[in-house]
Amino acid sequence: xxxxxxxxxxxxxxxxxxxxxxxxxxxxxxxxxxxxxxxxxxxxxxxxxxxxxxxxxxxxxxxxxxxxxxxxxxxxxxxxxxxxxxxxxxxxxxxxxxxxxxxxxxxxxxxxxxxxxxxxxxxxxxxxxxxxxxxxxxxxxxxxxxxxxxxxxxxxxxxxxxxxxxxxxxxxxxxxxxxxxxxxxxxxxxxxxxxxxxxxxxxxxxxxxxxxxxxxxxxxxxxxxxxxxxxxxxxxxxxxxxxxxxxxxxxxxxxxxxxxxxxxxxxxxxxxxxxxxxxxxxxxxxxxxxxxxxxxxxxxxxxxxxxxxxxxxxxxxxxxxxxxxxxxxxxxxxxxxxxx
Amino acid sequence: xxxxxxxxxxxxxxxxxxxxxxxxxxxxxxxxxxxxxxxxxxxxxxxxxxxxxxxxxxxxxxxxxxxxxxxxxxxxxxxxxxxxxxxxxxxxxxxxxxxxxxxxxxxxxxxxxxxxxxxxxxxxxxxxxxxxxxxxxxxxxxxxxxxxxxxxxxxxxxxxxxxxxxxxxxxxxxxxxxxxxxxxxxxxxxxxxxxxxxxxxxxxxxxxxxxxxxxxxxxxxxxxxxxxxxxxxxxxxxxxxxxxxxxxxxxxxxxxxxxxxxxxxxxxxxxxxxxxxxxxxxxxxxxxxxxxxxxxxxxxxxxxxxxxxxxxxxxxxxxxxxxxxxxxxxxxxxxxxxxxxxxxxxxxxxxxxxxxxxxxxxxxxxxxxxxxxxxxxxxxxxxxxxxxxxxxxxxxxxxxxxxxxxxxxxxxxxxxxxxxxxxxxxxxxxxxxxxxxxxxxxxxxxxxxxxxxxxxxxxxxxxxxxxxxxxxxxxxxxxxxxxxxxxxxx
Ligand SMILES: Nc1ncnc2c1ncn2[C@@H]1O[C@H](COP(=O)(O)OP(=O)(O)OP(=O)(O)O)[C@@H](O)[C@H]1O
Ligand SMILES: [Mg+2]
Numbered sequence: 001x002x003x004x005x006x007x008x009x010x011x012x013x014x015x016x017x018x019x020x021x022x023x024x025x026x027x028x029x030x031x032x033x034x035x036x037x038x039x040x041x042x043x044x045x046x047x048x049x050x051x052x053x054x055x056x057x058x059x060x061x062x063x064x065x066x067x068x069x070x071x072x073x074x075x076x077x078x079x080x081x082x083x084x085x086x087x088x089x090x091x092x093x094x095x096x097x098x099x100x101x102x103x104x105x106x107x108x109x110x111x112x113x114x115x116x117x118x119x120x121x122x123x124x125x126x127x128x129x130x131x132x133x134x135x136x137x138x139x140x141x142x143x144x145x146x147x148x149x150x151x152x153x154x155x156x157x158x159x160x161x162x163x164x165x166x167x168x169x170x171x172x173x174x175x176x177x178x179x180x181x182x183x184x185x186x187x188x189x190x191x192x193x194x195x196x197x198x199x200x201x202x203x204x205x206x207x208x209x210x211x212x213x214x215x216x217x218x219x220x221x222x223x224x225x226x227x228x229x230x231x232x233x234x235x236x237x238x239x240x241x242x243x244x245x246x247x248x249x250x251x252x253x254x255x256x257x258x259x260x261x262x263x264x265x266x267x268x269x270x271x272x273x274x275x276x277x278x279x280x281x282x283x284x285x286x287x288x289x290x291x292x293x294x295x296x297x298x299x300x301x302x303x304x305x306x307x308x309x310x311x312x313x314x315x316x317x318x319x320x321x322x323x324x325x326x327x328x329x330x331x332x333x334x335x336x337x338x339x340x
Numbered sequence: 341x342x343x344x345x346x347x348x349x350x351x352x353x354x355x356x357x358x359x360x361x362x363x364x365x366x367x368x369x370x371x372x373x374x375x376x377x378x379x380x381x382x383x384x385x386x387x388x389x390x391x392x393x394x395x396x397x398x399x400x401x402x403x404x405x406x407x408x409x410x411x412x413x414x415x416x417x418x419x420x421x422x423x424x425x426x427x428x429x430x431x432x433x434x435x436x437x438x439x440x441x442x443x444x445x446x447x448x449x450x451x452x453x454x455x456x457x458x459x460x461x462x463x464x465x466x467x468x469x470x471x472x473x474x475x476x477x478x479x480x481x482x483x484x485x486x487x488x489x490x491x492x493x494x495x496x497x498x499x500x501x502x503x504x505x506x507x508x509x510x511x512x513x514x515x516x517x518x519x520x521x522x523x524x525x526x527x528x529x530x531x532x533x534x535x536x537x538x539x540x541x542x543x544x545x546x547x548x549x550x551x552x553x554x555x556x557x558x559x560x561x562x563x564x565x566x567x568x569x570x571x572x573x574x575x576x577x578x579x580x581x582x583x584x585x586x587x588x589x590x591x592x593x594x595x596x597x598x599x600x601x602x603x604x605x606x607x608x609x610x611x612x613x614x615x616x617x618x619x620x621x622x623x624x625x626x627x628x629x630x631x632x633x634x635x636x637x638x639x640x641x642x643x644x645x646x647x648x649x650x651x652x653x654x655x656x657x658x659x660x661x662x663x664x665x666x667x668x669x670x671x672x673x674x675x676x677x678x679x680x681x682x683x684x685x686x687x688x689x690x691x692x693x694x695x696x697x698x699x700x701x702x703x704x705x706x707x708x709x710x711x712x713x714x715x716x717x718x719x720x721x722x723x724x725x726x727x728x729x730x731x732x733x734x735x736x737x738x739x740x741x742x743x744x745x746x747x748x749x750x751x752x753x754x755x756x757x758x759x760x761x762x763x764x765x766x767x768x769x770x771x772x773x774x775x776x777x778x779x780x781x782x783x784x785x786x787x788x789x790x791x792x793x794x795x796x797x798x799x800x801x802x803x804x805x806x807x808x809x810x811x812x813x814x815x816x817x818x819x820x821x822x823x824x825x826x827x828x829x830x
Contacts, residue, residue, distance in 0.1 A: 017712040019353065023704065023726040025684055203698040209691055212680040219641055219677055220744065221663025221695040279682060 029282055032273035035321070036288040040295050047299035054302050061181060065174075065249065067294040068187040069094065071287065072242045073265045074272070075194040076235035078286035081269055082198065083231045084211035084278025086140045087129060089147030090239045090265055093122060094258030095155035097243020102253025103158070105169030114170075118240040125151075126236020130229030148262065159255035166252060173248030183245050190238065195283040197234075207231065211278030267318045268293045292317065341365055342417070342498055342529065347386055347396030349379075351731065353723030356382040358553045359396070364498055369520060369530040371544035371561065373537070374573055375763040376735030377721035378550040380533045381422050384500045387531070388412045388419045400497075413439075420491040422502035422533075422734050422761065423675065424483050426475045433458035433471035436490050461489045465519045479627045480507045480672050480757075492519060494526040502533045503734070506760045507672060509626040509789045510824070517543055535735070535763050537566045549573055570764060578765045585771045585796045586815070589778055592616035592799075595653075596752050596783035597638050602647035607633045609807040610647070617751070620774060620784040622794045622815070624823060625804030632672070632756060634804070635787045639669035639754040651752070662752075664696060668745035672756040672787075678741045681730040685722055686711035688729045689743045696748060714743045718773075719766050734761040742770060746777075753777065756787045771796045791820045803827045 022030075048055045073090050080087055097118045104114045129147065132138050173183045198204040209217035210227050218224045247253050272289030274281025296317060297310050342364045349357040356379045364370050364387070372380045385391040387398065389407030397404050400415055412419075426435050433451075436458035441449040458471045467485040475483060484507055491499060501520075505513045520530055520543060532544055540547060541561060549557035549572045557572035570578055579585070599613040608630045615621055615638070625631035636642040637649050640662030651657045652665055663669075671677035680688055686708045687694075694702070704726075711725045718739045722732055729740055738761060745753060753774070759767045774797050778784050788794055794801055798815035803826040811826040 017715050017720065017722055017725050018708060019724045023684075023708070024724065024728075025704070025726060200702055201698070202694040202700050202702045205687060205690070205694040205702055206698050208683060208687070209680055209694070212683050213676075215677050216680060217691070217695070218659060219639075219669055219671055220691040221660055222691070223660050223695070223698075227698075279680070 029273065029285065032282075032285055033288055035324070036271065036285075036292050039317070040288070040291050043295040043299045047302045051302045054299065057179075061179070061184070063294055063298050064184045064187070065181040066298075067290055068181075068183040069242045069246045069249070070261070070264060070268065070293065071187040071290045072190050072238050072245065073261070074268045074286045074290050075190050075283060076238035077265050077269045078272065078274050078281050078283055079194060079198060079207065080140075080231050080235050081266075081274035081276065082211050082279065082281045083207040083227060084214065085133065085228060085231055086144060086266070086276070087126070087147075087232065087235050087239075088141070088144040088262045088266070089125075089129070089151055090235070090242070091258035091261035091263075092148050092151030092155060093125065093236065093239040094243040094246055094261055095255050096151050096158065097122060097240045098247040098257050099155050099159040099164060099253040099255050101170060101244050101247040102164035102166040105166045106164065111170065111172070115241075115244055118244050119237050120240075122240025122243070123233045123237040126232040126234070126239070127229055128232075129236070130232035133232070134225035134228045152259070155255040155258075159253060161255060163255065163257075164253040166247070169251075170244060170248030173245050183249060186241070186245065190241075191283060191287055198283055203227075203230075208279055211280070213279075264293060264314075267314065271318060271321050341401055342387055343399040343402075344383070344387060344393075345397045345399065347383070347393045347398070349382055349386060349391060349393050351723075353727060354731075356553050357386070357393070360550070360553070360555045361396075362548050362555065362558070364529045364531055365546070366497070366529045367524055367527045368545040369524055369532055369543055371540040371547040372531060372533045372550065373535075373540060373547060373569060374550035375721075376739075376761075376766060377733040378573075379553040380550055381502055381733065382553075383550065384419065384502055384531060384533065387498075388417050388500055390419075416493070416495060416497040418491045418493065418496045418499050420487055420499075420501045420504050422506070424480070424487065426483050426486065428474070428476045430475060431471065432462075432469050432473050432475060432478070432486060435475050435486055436461050436471070438490060458489075461492070462486075465489045465492050466515050479632065481509065481512065481627050484508060485512065488516065488519065492523060494523060494528065496523065496528045498529045498531065499523055500531040503535070503761050504532070505534060505536065505539060507757055510791070510820075511626065513539070535761065535767075537569050537764075540569065541566060551575075573763075574765055576765075578768055580764060580768055580771075580792055580796060582795045582816075585768060585775065587775055587779070589620075589775075589799055590618045590781070592619040593781065596651070597785075598648075598650040599634075599637070599644075600648045600650075602637060602644045602649060604630070604633045604637060604642065604644055607807055608637075608644075611807075611809055613802065613809070615752070615783050615785060617783045618778060618781050619799040620778045620786065620797050620815075622786045622788050622798040622801045622818070623804060624788060624794060624801055625810075625827060626789065628806075629804040629827075630807040631787050631804045635669075635754050635756045635785065638752075638785055639667050641669060663692065666749055666751035668692070668748075668750035668753040668755075670741050670745065670753075670755045670758055672760070674737055674741055679729050679737060682728050684708075685715075685720075685725040685727060685729045685732065685740055689714060689725075689740050689747060692744050692748045692750075710747070711743075714747055715739070718743055718746075718769060735763055735766065738762050739766060739770075742773075746773060750777075750782065752783045752785075754785045754787075757789070758786060759790070759793060767793070791818075791823065794818050794823070 101114055132143055133140050175182050206222045206227050209222050210224050214224055246257055268289035269286050271292055272285030296313050345361050347357055347360050374380055386393050389409045389412035433455045437454055442453045442457040443449050455471045462469055465488050467489055524530055544561045547558055547561050594617050595614055596617050597615040599611055602608055602611045623631045623634055640657040640659045648655050651662050689711045690707050708725050720739050721736050774784055798818055801813045801818045803810045805827055813822055
């Protein structure tokens, strides 16, 4: 027989293998985004009606600046969650990095050095998490919960339990370029880089693969251990950066500054469509999650609701959002099971 | 008696069944045949209440019914699904009696009762398994037999089997035939789906052919032949004979993989093996013979406990390193070890490529384009390559996996039962692809228990038994008798 590499005629017509229009994945993303956008818009409308100052440029700038730290952390956490990982130690890392920043500034170290030290140290700590998760197979939840406690206590020890003021340090975070705070610009850069990494490189596809089915990814040649280490390192680096930004914004190194932050970070990422089971989520979703959190906290204060209710409202929104996705998820899984 | 009348069913993007009518009679074996994605699984899911039809009617003993899975169970319609449905962390016994644990007169179910019942059921189908072992330790074939034990009762009105022989060894298939014949004698109606027409001819009384979701033929098996069935299924002739596919080969070249004195736990006991570029080696052997373990060692997915595995002259490769050097692996359990079920089809078919070049730009649109081209060459049936791979029919999922490695320049291919659940024209196509790769200088290892497949692709066949190489036969001489004689001798 001669070599025949002609495809066999299966069925009558060749299947098109693609329909017109938006990709199904994009549609799924939009399904996640739509309610978030709706919440942001609705809150904006209601609050502006109550107090027109809400929609002023100054207030929006302030709102974004106040949430840049959270925003940077959510980018890192989204990357982790998509890869089926989790880091709860980010809140404590922000505290430690803040304290380190303030004390270094007081010792007269140049800004560049301080920033570099925080970024590198953060990345190294992240790398450690990655190594332990990848090679010692410690579940990320347990490991980083331990890390949360360790670094919380380290921050308190370093600062002797009181905030270290640095009125003249790291002022660049508060400075404005073309009317936009530098902290917000840094956040925007982190978003762009994160989105490029996750959505426009093949590395990003490997991250989704590890989160979706680690065994299959491993057998296909994905360097699963290296991917995990990279994710934790990037996240640690961003936590270091967030710590510097935080210290710069409040003008002090507060050893309790990051307490509870990790929960808000995970909540925002999950609101944005990332799944704790891995393999799902997007950077844009994470950004929208941050905006929802920001709007809720801010509009409540504009509406003169005591800020003791902040957490309550956020909690309810989170439960609501996750319940909605979870029920649609369950429906989807049932349907999938029915159809094999 | 179960009748489906003018049943239709659609999925988003696919019309799986259109106006299909079929009757399953008691005491007869009814074969359901058709290409991948023809709608066979969908049809039996409708017949067993797992899916509701969009239109049409189901009648059981003449009465119209609206079935749910629970109704179906009460009506004694039992199903052995194409995809394994086992609780991995539970024991064999728990899984055998899943959902119908025996109770004592106080309405309680105890471990002892469960195990006794499980043993009884396993015995009924002639399967030997340790009822206390966790299912996770079982091979794919063993899981399939476990589910057979769960599904079979002589009181059943209807026993539906979706590709029950897909990963079984010939001896196990013979055993399964015995079971089917016995339940038929008890007056049970059997629905039997298979891509192996020889099985259909040997076992079935009636047949129905589906194509693109429509019934395009059917009747008495006695009135037809294999060729007749093929013509009805695919509208053309397809040959799966060595003469038409193998096409000879080049002289084998350098050594691609070398195994010396390899042990793997108690599964392999001192195996020596050379695999060369430009040849296809089939490793044949039943579950427990060590064939599957050889596949994992050859692809770097496992390390030997003793001895040396050299891949392209390099000992001790990790899976990652092996994959980077072009060693492809297609695992037998495609859902757990092969696919990212919730990710798009194109991401699944590009996974090996993405893994090899993580530091390059990615464009979803272009990836989808590439996937469509590759999919067409393999006759992939999908509404849209950007949909999750989960929605594909079983055979089409397998094609995606094969496509994954055809896309990167794999130089060594290890395929564990590569054509399980694949229809005949696609099989022929895959065999031709493998032969073309071999002629182009790749080293191909196929772990297979299917004689026809072995005949089509093999240059050499290595027969495994109890963890050692029982013997080797050239591909041309690899007849069913020769292989059987070698494997069974002890
Ligand atoms: N959950 C689902 N979502 C979307 N499409 C589906 C789903 N399940 C099945 N289909 C489509 O329905 C058609 C019939 O699928 P089905 O599984 O019945 O095929 P089959 O005849 O069993 O094929 P195979 O021999 O490969 O098992 C296919 O085109 C498939 O893509
Ligand atoms: Mg099927």
